[in-house]
Amino acid sequence: MVFLIAGIASLLAGIYGILHDQITYSISPEYYTKFKFIQFKLDEEYYSIREKVTIVGFLATWWFGLFLGLILGIFGLRHKDWKTMLNVSMTSIFIALIVAFITGIIGLLYGKFIVSNQPKSEFNHWYIPAHLIDFKNFISVGSMHNFSYAGGIIGLIAGLIYSFKKSRSAILQ
Numbered sequence: 001m002v003f004l005i006a007g008i009a010s011l012l013a014g015i016y017g018i019l020h021d022q023i024t025y026s027i028s029p030e031y032y033t034k035f036k037f038i039q040f041k042l043d044e045e046y047y048s049i050r051e052k053v054t055i056v057g058f059l060a061t062w063w064f065g066l067f068l069g070l071i072l073g074i075f076g077l078r079h080k081d082w083k084t085m086l087n088v089s090m091t092s093i094f095i096a097l098i099v100a101f102i103t104g105i106i107g108l109l110y111g112k113f114i115v116s117n118q119p120k121s122e123f124n125h126w127y128i129p130a131h132l133i134d135f136k137n138f139i140s141v142g143s144m145h146n147f148s149y150a151g152g153i154i155g156l157i158a159g160l161i162y163s164f165k166k167s168r169s170a171i172l173q
Helices: 002-027 029-039 049-076 082-113 135-172
Strands: none
Touching: 002 029, 002 049, 002 082, 002 135, 029 049, 029 135, 049 082, 049 135, 082 135
């Protein structure tokens, strides 16, 4: 059951990554064309731009879903039966995804209104591609990506708390 939960979480995280990156590509195409496609070695012309974004989105997140699913699945062994374990673990996964999404939106806003308004000299330790046209949106999308990973960790903790409370309430009944 743990491996089933981990597999489902991995697939859901990959789908989340695809949707996330389709949105962020719309905000900053340069984040992909001048950074992510190079990072993931997708510079060949075989794929369309949106196919490349899909590949990047999936590859950047499926592994986190596997990690998340394994932890929530192992923790889910506390539940009284496999149905409860599956239901609570799936809810915990969705909690983690929602928290990651909300945190990512906060990161986008933080990037757009605070981080990207800093002097460019503040970004010497960042990878900023040469000949960047839309600096503000590049930084905003980078901020959203970073916040989304942090949101995944926070979401994992929220999912664990939910699972713990569900198992505890079952014991008390």
